[in-house]
Amino acid sequence: MVRQLGQTTLGIVRDTGDFTLFCGRAFLSLSKTRRLPRRILRAVYEQGAVCLPVIAIVGVFTGLVLGLQGYHVLSRFGSEGLLGTLVSLSLVREMAPVLAALMLVGQAGSAFAAELGIQRNTEQIAALETMGVNSLGYLVAPRLIAALLVFPAQAALFVVLGLWGGSLSGSVLLGVDSGVYWSAVERAVEFRDLRECFLKAASFGLLTTSICAYMGFHADRNTSSAGARAVSASTTRAVVFSSITVLVADYVISSFFI
C-alpha cells in the first residue's frame, strides 16, 4: 500500500512537471512559428465564433433564472430594488467566467483534444516534426493565444446577455422598475469586479486550453487503450480535468479578491 501511494505521488509529480514543461515549450515555440496571426485568427474562429450560440443561450437563461430566484428571495425582505445588484455581481464575479469557461471546455476544448488525439494517432504530429515544423508552435501555441482573447470576450458577452435575461424576468415578467434595475446594475459593478471577471476568464482559458492540448497531444501515452479508444479516453480526461480546474482556480482567484 505504501509502495502504491509512493508510486501514485511520484506519478502526479512527474505528470505535473511534464505538463508545466509542455506549456513552457508551447509558449517558447511562439517565436519559431511562421504566419502566426493567421493561425491565431483561425483558432479564435474555432474557439469563439463556433461557441457563440451556446454562450448566448446559456447566458440569457442564467440571467432569467437569477432574476426569477433573486426576485423571490429579495421580495421577502422588501428589497426587490436590489435585484440589479444581485444579478450583476453574481454574473460578473462568478457565473459568467465560470459558466462560459465550462461551455467552452465542453464544446471547443473537447473538440481540440480529440483533434490533437487523432492527429497523434494518424502520425500527423510526427509528420510535422519530420518536416522540421515545431508541432507545439503550429498546433498548440496559437490556441493558447486565442484562448486569452476568446474566454474574456465570451465572458463579457455572457455578462451582457445575462443582465438582459435578468431584466427580462425581473422587470418585464415580475414588475421591478426597469430604471431601478439598470441603475442598481450601474452602481453595483465596479472596476475591480470587471478586472476579477476578465482575470478569471483569461486564467480559465489558459488553463483549460493547456490541459486539453496536453491530453490530446499525448493521447498515445495511455497504455490501457489504443486508437479510437485512446482518443476518446484522452478527450474525456481533458474535459473532466479542465472542468475541475475551472472550479478550483475560481475558488483560488476569488479568495485573492475578497
Place this chain on the structure above:
Amino acid sequence: METTDFALEVEGLEKGFDGNAVLKGVDIRVPRGSIFTVLGPSGTGKSVLLKCIGNILAPDSGRIVFEGRPLRDPVAREDFRKRCSFLFQGNALFDSLTALENVALPLEQTTSLDKLEIFKRSLKALHQLEMKDFADRYPGRLSGGMQKRLALARAIVTQPEIVLFDEPTAGLDPLRRNAVFSMIAKYQRRFRFTALVVTHDVPEALAVSDRVALLNQGRIAFEGTPAAFAASNESVVALFRDSVDALRQSLAAIRSEQPATS
C-alpha cells in the same frame, strides 16, 4: 565504396520497448542516389528502424551517420531534418487542409519564401505528381493512390536529398502496389534523391531497388543487390524470398482440390 559514397550509415542500432528488444544491432549503408529497400516479415522492426533514422523514435544505442556526421550532433541532426523527407505508412496528410495547402505547409513553416513563391512551388510539385487538377480537394476526397502521390508531392516540395518510405504499399491491392513502386522509381530517377524504403513486398521491391537488405529477428540477415538476393542460398533469405511463392502454391493447391464426394 568510399564512406562519402553513402548518404546514410546505420551502425549497431538497438531499440526496445518495455524490455523487449526489437532492433538488436542493425547495420546498413545506403549509397547516395540509390533506392535501398529493407525487406522483412511484418513485426520485425522495419518501421521502428525507419523511425529511429527519421528521429521520430530515439534509439537505445548505436550510431546513425548522415554524410559522414553522426546524428547525435544537434547541428547534423537539424541539417539532416532539412534535407530529408518522411513518407508515412498512412500518408499523415492534414485532413483539414486542401491538397495544395498540404504541399505548401513545409515551405510555409520552414522557409522564408514569399507567398507567391510558395504557391508556385507547391503547384509545380502537384503538377509533377499529376495532381494539379486536385489542388483544391481535401485528402479525404482523394483515392488511396492519389493520397500516396499527394504525400510524395509534400515530401519532394522541399527538394530533399533523402526520402524515407515507411511501408508505402501497406493495405493496397497488387495493382496499386505496382503503381506505387513504379512511382517511387520514376520520381527517384527524376529528382535524384536517395530512397530508403521498408516493405514486405518482395517482387516489387526487387524490381525497383538498387540494393536490398533483409531484417530478421532484429538483425540484418542479408545486404546486397536484388540479383544477389534472388540467387542467395542462405536459409533465412531463401525462406523469406520463397514464402510468397510457397503461399501462391499452397493457395493454388487448395483451389485445385476436388470437393469430396459423399
